Amino acid sequence: MSSPLSIDNTMGAALIxxxxxxxxxxVSCIQTWYYYDRYPTDAWYIKYLVASVWVFDTIHQVLISHTVYHYLVSNYTNPAMLANIIWSVLLEVLFNSLICLLVQGFLTMRVWRMSNKNKILTFIVLCLVIAEFVCSVVFVVQS
Structure with a gap:
């Protein structure tokens, strides 16, 4: 019999x-609506960036819901399923890393502009952003 403390705490944390x-x-939905309502004249690429982040965030939320439903509802009486990684967990990581890549890529552009086009600083930030994305993809592939 497995420890009820570990199973209950893990699933409680997942639910919370x-x-x-x-x-x-x-909050993300409200921010997206607010952006399109208040800034209709922004550049097309920023509008597409906001839309892409919102779409990826929506997919991410669906995957989170699927994961929690799988472990807490579908397999409520089967705690051994906690040892198996469900596919939606891995896709969550991938979509989260895509969101980070888009947002941090935009912030890298802001660093470029606000640092008076400092190539070294921008290159360092860009390398960190790409490294984080690559690490996430490698984690998903290995898992």
Whole structure:
């Protein structure tokens, strides 16, 4: 018999995390609506960036919901399933890393502009952004 403490704590944390993610997704939806309402004259690439981030965030939230449903509802009486990684967990990581790549890539552009086009600083930031994305993809592939 496995320790009830570890199973209950893990699944409780997953449930709390999914509820927090749902709340933050709501904030993301409001921010997206606010952006399109207040800044209709922004450049097309920024509008597409905001739309892409929102779409990826939506997919990420669906995957979170699927994961929690799989472990807490579908396999409620089967705690051994916790040892198996469900596919939606891995896709969550991938979509989260895509969101980070888009947002941090945009911030790298801002660093470029605000640092008076400092090539060294921008290159360092860009390398870190790309390294984080590559590490996430490698993690998903290895898992």
């Amino acid at each position: 995390g999914s509820v927090c993610a749902a709340v933050l997704y709501g």
